[in-house]
Amino acid sequence: MKKLSVPIISLLLILSLLVISCESETTEKVIEDEGDDKVIITETETGEKITETVQQPGMRDPSEPKYGGTLIALGGDPQGFDAGIMQSIMITETRIMNEPLIIGDWSKGPAGTGELDWQLGHMQSMSYMRGALAESYEMPDDETIIFHIRPGVHWWNKAPMNGREFTAEDAVWSLEREWANPKCWPQASNPPGQRLISVEALDKYTVECKVPPEVQGLLLLYNGWYIQMLPREVVEMYGDMNDWENVVGTGGFMLTDYVTSSSLTYSKNPDYWSNDPVHPENPVPYMDKVKLLIISDSSSQQAAFRTGKTDMLANVSVEDWQLFTEQNPDLNYTPTLPWIPTFPCGRLDKDLPFNDLRVRRALNLAVNQAEILEDYYKGHGAMLGYPFVPSQSMSDVYVPLEEMPESVQELFTYNPDKAKQLLADAGYPNGFKTEMAANPAExxxxxxxxxxxxxxxxxxxxxxxxxxxxxxxxxxRTFSEMIMADTYPYGFPNMHNVRPESASCPCSWGSDESRVAYNTVQQYLCKDDEKVRQAVKEVVPHILDNAWGVWLPIRNLYWMWWPWVQNYRGETNFGHISTHLYRNYIWVDEELKEAMGY
Incomplete structure (x- = not known):
C-alpha cells in the first residue's frame, strides 16, 4: 500500500514572499540587512523579484499564519455548478467546494520543500500528491485500484446532506455518474476499452475500481484527482446541482452568495477536515471569506487592482506589469507561462499542402520566431514552448532548444529562401492559398x-x-484548413496532440514513434516515473521535427498580488486543473492592508 502521508515541514521565516522563475537567468544576489524589520534582495536583470521579506515596524511577521480576513479577487460567471454533467475543466471554481479523492501536496511547493512551483500542475508523479477524501490508495494488481476513504470527513451542515459523513458509497456514486456522461471529460477523452470497467464499495471506507490494465495509471489519475465528489441526495432532490443555492460539498469554502455578473462569495467551512501540510498543527482555511468580483472589462479589472479594491490580478501582460511595478514597487509578482500554448496547424486528414513535411517545415522557416519573441513579446517568454514549457514543474521532461538535434533547431531559424525552395520542391513554386479559422484574441x-x-x-x-x-x-475538427491548435503540456499522459483519435488533435497528426511513446507512458504511469520521463524525452525531438504545427515562441504573463496576501508565491494549480485550492492555505493580513491605506 502506498500511504499518502503529509510530511511536517517548517516554513523558514525569511521566506515570506518568495517569487521564483526557473526560466529566467539571475544575476548575483546582493543582500542588504536593515535590522529586524526588513530584508532586501536585488532583482534579476529582467526585473523579477527573487526574495523579499516585508515586515514593517509594528506589523506582524508575514510568515506568521493569520486567521480571519477576506480575499478579494476576480472571477467569472460559472457555466454551472454540477461537475458531473459537463466538462468540469470549464467550471474550476467548484473544486474548492467539491473535492477529489487525491490532491497535490502543498508542502512540495514554494511554501515547503520547493520541489515544484505549483503553477502548471505537475508531471503526474504520485510522489507529489497527497490524500484528500481518500487518505491512501493501492494497486494490488494491474487491473485494480483501491481507494481508502478518510474517516471523519463530513458534508457541509446544509440540507439535504446535514453534515453526514462522506463514505465509500458517495465516491462510487460520483465516479459512476461522471463516467456515464458522454459530455464529461473522462468518457470524452478515453475511447471504449480505456474506460472505468466497474466500481464498488467494499465497505464504508474502501472503494475498488476495476480498470483496463493498459491504462491503469491514467485511470488512477482520472478517478483520484480529476473527478469531483458530489452529493447524491442533492441530485436526487433537484435533478442536478446546477443551481448555486443547492451546492453542497466537503471543501474548505462554501458558496454563500452569487449575484450574476457581479460577484461570488465563499465562506469558511468551520468543519473542514484538513490541516495545513506545512503547519500541520493549524486547521485550514485561514481566511473567513473569499469574494470574487465579476468584472469583464480589462481596464476596470486593472483599476480595481491598482486601487486595492482587489488583492490579486492574473495574466498581466509585460507592458502592464512594468507599469504596475513602476507605479507601486510594493506589489509582489511572479512570471508564469501559458497553460495552453497555441500554434498554427493545417489539417492532415484532407488533401491539402500540409500533408507534405516539406511544406510544414517551410512554414516554420518562413516565420521569424526570434523577432516575435523580442518585438511582440518584449523579450519576456521562451523560444521553445512545446510539447512542454520551461517551468519548474516540467523540468524533468523539458529539453532546451540548444540540446535538440540540428534538424529541430533549424525550425527555429528564419530562412525564407530555404522556405521558398522547400515549397517549390513540394510542388508549390508559387506558393498556395489557405484559410485560417481564428477567434478574436488570435x-x-x-x-x-x-x-x-x-x-x-x-x-x-x-x-x-x-x-x-x-x-x-x-x-x-470542422474547420476548413488551418486553426490555432491548443496544446496540453499539463495533461501529457493522454498525449492528445499526437493521437488522431483525440478531439484535441485538430491537425490529425500521429506516428508510429509517438504511439510507442504513448503506450509506454500508459504502461508505466504512476508506477515507474523514470521510464515515463525517458519515453517522453526521447520522443519530443521526433514530434518537433515533424513540424505538425508552426512552432512559435510563448510569452510570459504575470501574476500580481498586494503584500497583505501572504503565504502565497504565485501558486495557481496543484493537481490536475486544481485551480483555487491554494486559497485553503494562504492568509490575509488585514492590519497591514489598513496600515497601507486600503
Whole structure:
C-alpha cells in the first residue's frame, strides 16, 4: 500500500514572499540587512523579484499564519455548478467546494520543500500528491485500484446532506455518474476499452475500481484527482446541482452568495477536515471569506487592482506589469507561462499542402520566431514552448532548444529562401492559398504570421469566429484548413496532440514513434516515473521535427498580488486543473492592508 502521508515541514521565516522563475537567468544576489524589520534582495536583470521579506515596524511577521480576513479577487460567471454533467475543466471554481479523492501536496511547493512551483500542475508523479477524501490508495494488481476513504470527513451542515459523513458509497456514486456522461471529460477523452470497467464499495471506507490494465495509471489519475465528489441526495432532490443555492460539498469554502455578473462569495467551512501540510498543527482555511468580483472589462479589472479594491490580478501582460511595478514597487509578482500554448496547424486528414513535411517545415522557416519573441513579446517568454514549457514543474521532461538535434533547431531559424525552395520542391513554386479559422484574441498575432507567409508565397486568409463557434470547430475538427491548435503540456499522459483519435488533435497528426511513446507512458504511469520521463524525452525531438504545427515562441504573463496576501508565491494549480485550492492555505493580513491605506 502506498500511504499518502503529509510530511511536517517548517516554513523558514525569511521566506515570506518568495517569487521564483526557473526560466529566467539571475544575476548575483546582493543582500542588504536593515535590522529586524526588513530584508532586501536585488532583482534579476529582467526585473523579477527573487526574495523579499516585508515586515514593517509594528506589523506582524508575514510568515506568521493569520486567521480571519477576506480575499478579494476576480472571477467569472460559472457555466454551472454540477461537475458531473459537463466538462468540469470549464467550471474550476467548484473544486474548492467539491473535492477529489487525491490532491497535490502543498508542502512540495514554494511554501515547503520547493520541489515544484505549483503553477502548471505537475508531471503526474504520485510522489507529489497527497490524500484528500481518500487518505491512501493501492494497486494490488494491474487491473485494480483501491481507494481508502478518510474517516471523519463530513458534508457541509446544509440540507439535504446535514453534515453526514462522506463514505465509500458517495465516491462510487460520483465516479459512476461522471463516467456515464458522454459530455464529461473522462468518457470524452478515453475511447471504449480505456474506460472505468466497474466500481464498488467494499465497505464504508474502501472503494475498488476495476480498470483496463493498459491504462491503469491514467485511470488512477482520472478517478483520484480529476473527478469531483458530489452529493447524491442533492441530485436526487433537484435533478442536478446546477443551481448555486443547492451546492453542497466537503471543501474548505462554501458558496454563500452569487449575484450574476457581479460577484461570488465563499465562506469558511468551520468543519473542514484538513490541516495545513506545512503547519500541520493549524486547521485550514485561514481566511473567513473569499469574494470574487465579476468584472469583464480589462481596464476596470486593472483599476480595481491598482486601487486595492482587489488583492490579486492574473495574466498581466509585460507592458502592464512594468507599469504596475513602476507605479507601486510594493506589489509582489511572479512570471508564469501559458497553460495552453497555441500554434498554427493545417489539417492532415484532407488533401491539402500540409500533408507534405516539406511544406510544414517551410512554414516554420518562413516565420521569424526570434523577432516575435523580442518585438511582440518584449523579450519576456521562451523560444521553445512545446510539447512542454520551461517551468519548474516540467523540468524533468523539458529539453532546451540548444540540446535538440540540428534538424529541430533549424525550425527555429528564419530562412525564407530555404522556405521558398522547400515549397517549390513540394510542388508549390508559387506558393498556395489557405484559410485560417481564428477567434478574436488570435487576430493580432496571426496578422503578423500572415505577413511572414506572404513573403514566401503563402496567402493565408484569416476568418474570425466567435469564441464558442471557434472552440466547437477545433474540437469537432470542422474547420476548413488551418486553426490555432491548443496544446496540453499539463495533461501529457493522454498525449492528445499526437493521437488522431483525440478531439484535441485538430491537425490529425500521429506516428508510429509517438504511439510507442504513448503506450509506454500508459504502461508505466504512476508506477515507474523514470521510464515515463525517458519515453517522453526521447520522443519530443521526433514530434518537433515533424513540424505538425508552426512552432512559435510563448510569452510570459504575470501574476500580481498586494503584500497583505501572504503565504502565497504565485501558486495557481496543484493537481490536475486544481485551480483555487491554494486559497485553503494562504492568509490575509488585514492590519497591514489598513496600515497601507486600503
Amino acid at each position: 487576430v493580432d498575432l496571426l496578422s503578423i504570421i500572415r505577413e511572414y507567409f506572404l513573403a514566401v508565397g503563402v496567402d493565408m486568409e484569416i476568418k474570425v469566429f466567435d469564441f464558442g463557434a471557434h472552440f466547437g470547430m477545433k474540437k469537432g
